Each structure stands twice: as structure tokens, then as C-alpha cells.
Amino acid sequence: MKTEYSFNERFEFAGKAKTWSLIAIAIGIIGLIIGFLDKSEGGMQRTFNDLLLGGYYFVCVCICGVFFMAYQYAAQSGWSVSFLRIPQAFAKVLPIAAVVFIIIVTAGLFTKHEIVEEGKKVMAPYLYAHWATPGLTDPKSENYDAIIAGKSAFLNIPFFYGVVVILLALYALFGRMLVKYSENEDELGGMLNYNKSFKAALIFLVVFGFTYPVFAFDAIMSVEAHWFSTMFGWYNLAALHVAGLAVITLTVLLLHQSGYLGWVNENHIHDLAKSMFAFSIFWTYVWFAQFFLIWYANLPEESVYFYHRWQPEYKWWFWLNIVLNFVSPLLLLMSRDSKRYYARVKFTCVVLIIGHWLDYYLMIMPGTMPERNSYIPFGIQDVLIFVGFAGLFTFLMLQALSKFKSLIPSKHPFVQESLHHHI
Incomplete structure (x- = not known):
């Protein structure tokens, strides 16, 4: 069967899409300024929390692009081929999202402030203070915490960075591979690059399934380090997938x-x-x-x-x-x-x-x-910083999308099945 549509259609990133994404980024910067100038109790803490939230959401949506591609290839699915460039654009943004997230957690870990803990003044980091505050694992310290000391093999800065950096690098690498194979497929045709994509997708799904819960444990669950849940990783995986699907669908529409x-x-x-x-x-x-x-x-x-x-x-x-x-x-x-x-x-x-x-x-x-401070559950900077991250993602994703030579993988073996998809 033939199609009436051109396989040479490209996305042009200009006009309202670019303007509004830049405006959203500017709104986020205003939110950051408001947050960092907030001298009330918990004002700076709220700002770092917003940055962690925005950075985590940003990186999770980009990871979902890789995840979506991988299970479509693994299932040898045809229906999604016609808009596969959208999750591919997400995957191309993932390395930038990963760097942004690492910068945020580094700033939060090494920027400290004075808090009062059980009547004692302690210099604690803004992020991950429950396990990264000095002295928590030292029996000779007045800040010693037996629970945190028992978890110190996992909750320590070198291991934290090992998990975050290595896993994000792996996810970005697999995303880059899947995008590259698809682009090569458009240039060369044949089944070689599709077969490579299939194998890479299977390996990624195994790696991702075993490692993403660990990433969620480190990145989010450890902000309350006394608490734990073995279901937390799967709960985060479900949230990542639904949020990512919503962004993919909204972008397509x-x-x-x-x-x-x-x-x-x-x-x-x-x-x-x-x-x-x-x-x-x-x-x-x-x-x-x-x-x-x-x-x-x-x-x-x-x-x-x-x-x-x-x-x-x-x-x-x-x-x-x-x-x-x-x-x-x-x-x-x-x-x-x-x-x-x-x-x-x-x-x-x-x-x-x-x-x-x-x-x-x-x-x-x-x-x-x-x-x-928690009796004010939302501050204006919460919303503004979220808008800023949304603008940053939109700008980078649409810019990545505009780099593709075609908005459809024209030589994907299932492209005709997708173009004539009917249920």
C-alpha cells in the first residue's frame, strides 16, 4: 500500500513555539530569583527542593522517551512508528537533562545551612540532609544516627554519585544508540539497523528494569533516609511512564x-x-x-x-x-x-x-x-520554577526534533503498518 504523505517533512522550530518556550524559561529564572531571595524560614530549602523536583521530572520524562522506544522495538510494534521521532527527540535531550540534574544535586549536597536538630545547631546540606549531614555515621559525633550508620554503605556521597552518574550515562547511551540506528536506517535501508535496535532495546530493558528502582531510591527516597519502601522504585517507574506518555501524547497532538x-x-x-x-x-x-x-x-x-x-x-x-x-x-x-x-x-x-x-x-x-513553614504548602516560586523546567524541556526537545531530516523513520520496516494503522 502507498501513502499520500511526504517522507521529507521536517519540523521547523520557530514562531510561537520558540517564543513561548523562551518565555517559560524566563519565568523559571524569575522563580529562582524569588526563591533565592526568600529569607523566611525554609525559603531557601523550598527553592532547592523545587530544583530537585524539576530536575528529576525533567530527566524522568526524557528517560521515558528511551523506555518507550525500547519496548516498542522489543515488542516489534508497528503502530507507533509514525511518531517515533517524538520519543527519539526526548532521548536526544536526556544527556542535557542528566547534566542539569547532576548540577542540582551537587549544589544541594555541598551548599549548607544551619539547622537546629534536637536542640543542637548543625550545618546541614539543603538536599539529602537526612544522610549527608556530617557526623551522622561517626559514633564519636554528637550527631551520630545509628539508623543512618547502618545504611551508610548505600547512603554515602561516592556511592550516590556512582549510581546517579553511571545510570544516567547508561540510559543516555542506549537512547543515543536507538536514535543513531534509526537515522542510519533512513540512510541505508535494509534490516541491519533495525536488528541492532531490537537487540539494544532488549538489553536496555533488562538494565533499566533492574537499575531504575535503585536510581529512584538514591534520587528521591533518600531525602527521607530513615524511611524505606521496597515498592518505591516501581511506584516511581509507574509515575515516570505515565508522565512521559502524557508528554509524548500532548506533543503529538x-x-x-x-x-x-x-x-x-x-x-x-x-x-x-x-x-x-x-x-x-x-x-x-x-x-x-x-x-x-x-x-x-x-x-x-x-x-x-x-x-x-x-x-x-x-x-x-x-x-x-x-x-x-x-x-x-x-x-x-x-x-x-x-x-x-x-x-x-x-x-x-x-x-x-x-x-x-x-x-x-x-x-x-x-x-x-x-x-x-510547611503550613504554606505552595509558594509562588514552586509554580514558576516548574514552568521554567517545562519551557527548558520544550525548547530543547523541539530543537532536537528540528534536527531530524524527516519527521518519520521512512525506511523502518513497519512504517506502512503504522501509516495504515486502524483499530
Whole structure:
């Protein structure tokens, strides 16, 4: 079967898309300035938390691009080929996102401030103070913490950097390989590069499946180092996937409505919406399993995590998290027709992107903010910094997308299957 569409279509990054992404970056810079000038109790802490949240969200969405490509190749799937350039653009941004994240955690680890801990003044870092504060693992120190000392083989700065740097480098490397093989495929044709992509995807999925929970443990769970959950890594993986799918789907829809990707039809959007719906249910399953087991066991070392999030200033946001990330996609995308209605799918994408920002917010803020300051659950800089990271991602991703010679992998063996996809 032949197609009426040109395989030479390229994305031009100009006009409103570039202007608005730059405006969003400027808004984020304003948020940072406001945060760093905030002299109230916890003001600087909130700013570093926002940077950690934004950097983590940024890197997770980019990783999802690699993950999406990998399981499509592993499943030998054809339906997604027509918009595969979108997750490929995410993968091309991943090295930059990784560097930004590493800079943020480095600044937070080595910038210290004075806090009062059990009546004692302690110089603690803004990020990961629960395990990186000097003296916590030294029995001779007045800051000694037996629990942290018991976890010190994992919770120490060299190991932390080893996990973060090596894993992000691996994910970026696999992403680069998958993009390179696809570009070579367009130049050379044949099955050689597709077969390479298939093998690389299988290896990546094994590596990613075993290592991403460790990355989540280090990057996010360790901000509250006394607490632990063996389900936390899978909970974060589910959040990464849903948020990434929402961004991919929203990007496809916006490009399609701007005149690009004319070959994308309601069947492709249906499958993307179906994936968002399915993995939102999976996210809820993991969230509830972690919550229910900890609540039911009522062990102090575990239930303290939810105790912080059930304080009056956070409890409303705690339940809103469930409404945005479970109830909303359930009600908006359950029927078949709703998955094919572009406006509704686009709205759901926005809800899920905001919802998983709130999800990450609740992972970081309640256990790290000073109690007296936490009665203001949101500051203006929280929103502004989030907008800044969204603008940075949009700018870099669309710039990467504009570098492709074609918006479709024209010599992918399943390209015709995707162009004539129908369900």
C-alpha cells in the first residue's frame, strides 16, 4: 500500500513555539530569583527542593522517551512508528537533562545551612540532609544516627554519585544508540539497523528494569533516609511512564494540530490514550499497595512517611493527587470514544502532567520542609520554577526534533503498518 504523505517533512522550530518556550524559561529564572531571595524560614530549602523536583521530572520524562522506544522495538510494534521521532527527540535531550540534574544535586549536597536538630545547631546540606549531614555515621559525633550508620554503605556521597552518574550515562547511551540506528536506517535501508535496535532495546530493558528502582531510591527516597519502601522504585517507574506518555501524547497532538504529522490519526491517539489509561491504573495499584501495607502494619519507621503527608497542610493535596492521577483518567478516558476525542485526550494529558508534578512534590516537600513553614504548602516560586523546567524541556526537545531530516523513520520496516494503522 502507498501513502499520500511526504517522507521529507521536517519540523521547523520557530514562531510561537520558540517564543513561548523562551518565555517559560524566563519565568523559571524569575522563580529562582524569588526563591533565592526568600529569607523566611525554609525559603531557601523550598527553592532547592523545587530544583530537585524539576530536575528529576525533567530527566524522568526524557528517560521515558528511551523506555518507550525500547519496548516498542522489543515488542516489534508497528503502530507507533509514525511518531517515533517524538520519543527519539526526548532521548536526544536526556544527556542535557542528566547534566542539569547532576548540577542540582551537587549544589544541594555541598551548599549548607544551619539547622537546629534536637536542640543542637548543625550545618546541614539543603538536599539529602537526612544522610549527608556530617557526623551522622561517626559514633564519636554528637550527631551520630545509628539508623543512618547502618545504611551508610548505600547512603554515602561516592556511592550516590556512582549510581546517579553511571545510570544516567547508561540510559543516555542506549537512547543515543536507538536514535543513531534509526537515522542510519533512513540512510541505508535494509534490516541491519533495525536488528541492532531490537537487540539494544532488549538489553536496555533488562538494565533499566533492574537499575531504575535503585536510581529512584538514591534520587528521591533518600531525602527521607530513615524511611524505606521496597515498592518505591516501581511506584516511581509507574509515575515516570505515565508522565512521559502524557508528554509524548500532548506533543503529538499539538504537532498534528499545527499541521505536522498529517499521517497520525485517531487510531494512533486511541492507542496512546489507552496506554495512559492503563498505566494510570497501574500507578494507582502500586500507590495503593504501598500505602495500604504501611498503613495496615502501622510500623513507626514506615508509617511516619504518611504521617507527614496527612498533616492538615498536606492532606488535601494528598487526596488531590489521587483525584488527578487516578480518578481523572478513569472518568475521562474509560470509554472508547473518549480516547479518540482529541480535545479530551489533550486535556487529560495536561491533568496528568500537573498531577505527577504534584506526585513528585509530595514525595519531596513534606519530609524536608521545616514544620512551621510547611503550613504554606505552595509558594509562588514552586509554580514558576516548574514552568521554567517545562519551557527548558520544550525548547530543547523541539530543537532536537528540528534536527531530524524527516519527521518519520521512512525506511523502518513497519512504517506502512503504522501509516495504515486502524483499530
